[in-house]
Amino acid sequence: MAHIFGIRHLSPASSLHLCAYLEQKHPAYILIEGPSDCNDMIEDITQDQLQPPFAIMAYTTSSPIHSILYPYAKYSPEYVAMKWAKAHNIPCAFMDLPTSAFLSLDTKDDTRQDYEIDLDMDANDQWERIFEHETNSDAFQKAVTFFAHNLREIKPADEFTLLRESYMNTTIQKLIKQGIHEDDIVVVCGAFHIEGIMEAKVLPDAQYEKLQKDISNITLMPYSYFRLSSLSGYGAGNKAPAYYELLWDYAKDGHMEQCAYAYLSKLSLYQREHGFNCSTAQVIEALQLAQSLSAMHQEQIPSLQDLKDAAITCMGYGNQAELMEAFMACEIGTTMGYLPKGMSKTAIQNDFYTQLKTLKLERFNTMNANTLALDLRENTSVKSEASAFLDLRRSCFLHQLRFLNIPFCVLQPNTQQSADWKEIWELKWSSEAEITLIENSLYGESVAYAAQFSIKQKLADATNMNACATLMEEAFLCGLNDSMSHALEAIQKLAIDSSSFEDIVKTAKRLSYIMRFHTLRRMENDAIEPLFHQLFYRAILLCVSSCQCDDKVSHSIMEGLKTINDLSIQHDHYMEEEWIQVLNELSLRDDINQLLSGYATAILLERGLLKEDEFQRIVIYHVSHGVPVDIAANWFEGFMMKNHYALIARSFIWKQLDDYIQELEDDDFLRALLYLRRAFSMYSAKEKHEIAQNLGSLWHLDQDSVAEILNTELKKEEQDLLNELEDFDFGDF
Known part of the structure; x- marks a missing residue:
């Protein structure tokens, strides 16, 4: 059997000891747990210009789209193995089931178990103490293999995992049949699969080939440390990817103990940069305390938990909240991968990054949210047309992304209603944005074509x-x-x-x-x-x-009246004569919904098209003795929905309303009260105060005293009574 080296994905120690193992064995071929239909990507992955973290993404070629990700960090054992193979001019390949097999399962069954070593916080601390700090490669390999053996006994493999292991063993055996001696092959896989691969049966050729059906596209994409962290929900991640990169950098140089110095120094630097006091003496004290804590665990090197506990005590004054942001920055960070131009495997990705460069938006392609203010007007201070309308071209591109639901940009509300030439965007890269971008490759080769195709589809529906x-x-x-x-x-x-x-x-x-x-x-x-x-x-x-409608649709019709009025004004009082004629008719007719009649009257008043005597005649006609309370109150509610101050300033309105209410019977008063309460709910406290002053003047009382009484908050029992009246059926009277 080939040499199998068991790893934990995203483990710096696994990568460190794997390098030593490869140097010892110096194999002729390396097989890596990974999708076998992605072998042609290894050349791109190992380019020096590529900067981890990155991910291989596979997705189905028809809707609904299903996708699967294979993320890698700088310290991923699989990535380290590929880089080692390239540096030593040794061939390597992926050996796991092709992506199509995973995607086929994903579309039918979501019950497949994930056998990555998934640990909680306490177990992660133990993993780091026992495995990540181990400096002896043989001891590490034996410990990981034993750990995986026990895990396999506790949690037996399901059928799909057994199929994967059979496929991997079959790939190994086919390589041996091609003439490569088993002693010259090193297999890199999750430690959980070691026993499974060794015991798995070789698949018949027909079944082996059947599993290689092509139903997916594959691409590379940048990734982020946040997505790799446990906070993102990614099961095979680790809780502190930035910290583990730090551990990897020092461990491969043979100075693992210096990781503790660097981590505490980074915490201190973050605190000082963000306005907190943190002296060198506190850093030294924290280091000494962390070393003492590790000694209590009979460890020579402090774990991350030791460092955090010491930092809280010595740098955070015993308060964990004091350092929470610093912990996030130093353990997870904002590191994002980078792919050289042309390395992405979908045209829409290439177009996206080309557009970012052309439109000078590359600096916004970060994990941190950035604000971009656009002025859509022509910039007359530049010479070229491209520069003159740069912000307008940016706007079109960002709107295309927004329409495609690619979460790279968010349009902020325009607080300056008159500044229609101004747009404020918030831009932030995320792996979700990249995934959505790739999924849209089914709709076009560029962002613009994808948006065009999507609009065409939606128009058809x-x-x-x-x-x-x-x-x-x-x-x-x-x-x-x-x-x-x-x-x-x-x-x-x-x-x-x-x-x-x-x-x-x-x-x-x-x-x-x-x-x-x-x-x-x-x-x-x-x-x-x-x-x-x-x-x-x-x-x-x-x-x-x-407008001859019931109350259920009256408010939507009212919105239509408001829109027509606005449009008439915006377009140079377009068809104003016809529109005013309709408003006059609505203000006088009895066979339409009176809420809308009142609203039409309010529009006429707001536009200065009612003489005072005409206005008073209309008010008297709709709010006077003999008019049913439902009709009068409904009309008055619609009437109050326009220019509030134009109504407040007219004392005649309040006198007419007061006379009308005075004449109501008790039952009708309760009914009117609900309408009036709803109508006045749209008025501000200042406006209500001025109305109350008007009533005080009308009643020949002190205006401020009346305003204070009328605007006093209702008692609970009074409020409860009004709430009960809302549901009361006045048709029983």
Whole structure:
């Protein structure tokens, strides 16, 4: 049988002793636990320009997409073995089941066990003390093999693991049949698999070849230490990848004990850089305490837990919270891998990184969140067109990523409503962003093509104009003229039969946005304007009939009225005469929902289109004795939803309301109370205070005293009574 060296994935000690083992055996061939259909990637993986951590990602070639990751750190034994093989000009290959076998299982069964040595915090500390600090290679190998033997007895392998081990043994035997002596082969695999490989049966050729079916694509991607840490949920990771890299760097140079000095120094540096006091004397005291703690465990080198306990005592004044951020930075950190240009195996990855370089966004490709402010206007202080519209091109690219749900960028809310030329983005790389990017390779060879394809797919499924207009707006933000044209065609087809007031208004609003800002974003507009005018006119024609509705839909219709009013103003008072005629009709008619009638009146008042005597006549008509309380209160609620201060300043309104309420019977008063309570809930405390002052003046009382009483918080029993009234059926009266 070939020489088998058992490892724990992501273990610096495994890598250290594996190097010594390889130097001792100097094999003619190295086989490594890893997907056998990724052998052609080993050449790229071992390039000097590649910087770990990185991952091999395999994913299915059809939707729904399933993927699997094989991450590696600088100190991963598999990666160290590949680098050793290249340095010594010795061939090496992966020997585990191909990725297709794992992906096939993933699509059918999620019950496969993971036999990586998974340890809790206390067990990790013991692992480090017993294994990571071991300096004798023979002792390490024997201890790991014995540990794996006991683990296998406690947790027997499942059928899939046995299949993997048979496949690996078959790969070994095929290599021997090719003429390589078994003594010249070193096998690197998880220690759990040592016995399984040695005892596994060789697979028949037919079964061996059947497992090699091709249903997946494979690519390389950068990875991060956060993803490798236990905090990310990755089972085969370790809790402190940055610390273990530090341990690896000193161990391979023969100075493992200096890792403790370096770790405490890094903690101290972090504390000082972030405004905390941390002297050299405290670092020395912490080191001495850590060494004493390790001696109590009969260890010569402090473990990470020893170092942390000592740091808390000597540098954190006994308070763990004082050092939590420093622990995170020094144990996990923000290290992210790097792949040379062209090494990624999907075109969309290459396009992404090319775009980052072209758009000068490479500095934002980090684990730390960074803010990017964009000014979409032309920069007239530069000479080239590319530089003049750099921020606009950045915006289009970032919107494409956002639309594809690639979590590299997040658009922040615009707090300056008038600054439509300004965008604020938060950019942050994550492995999830890379994975999502790769998954989108099924939709196009570039980010733009993928966004275009996705828009086309969603347009095919859209069933109303607003859905198509939403996609048209997305295409507009993404800078995709062709997609905008396709969306416009879809809207025009649906517009023929559409009679939904809300759908028409929402669509017109989105078209308006594109019309108003097409110059800023340098997009075409000619075909949009005629459709906007058509929809706007249809919306006005449908207004009155749409307002003949019940309370369930009245608020959505009200939003439509607000939108039409806004659009009319934004487009140079477009069709203002027709719109004002509709508002006047709504303010006077009795056969429409009175909430909407009141709202239409409020719009007329806000726009200064009601003379005072007309205004008073309308108010008296809707809020006067003889008008049912439901109708009057509903009208008043809609009326109060526009310019608050325009209403507060008119004392006539409050006198008319006061006279009306005074005449109500007790039962009607309770009913009106609910409407008024809901209406006034939209007013600020300052506005309520001014209304109360108006009432005080009306009642010939001290205004401030009335305001104080009326704005006093309700007692609990009073509040409970109002809550009960909300659910009361007044139809029983």
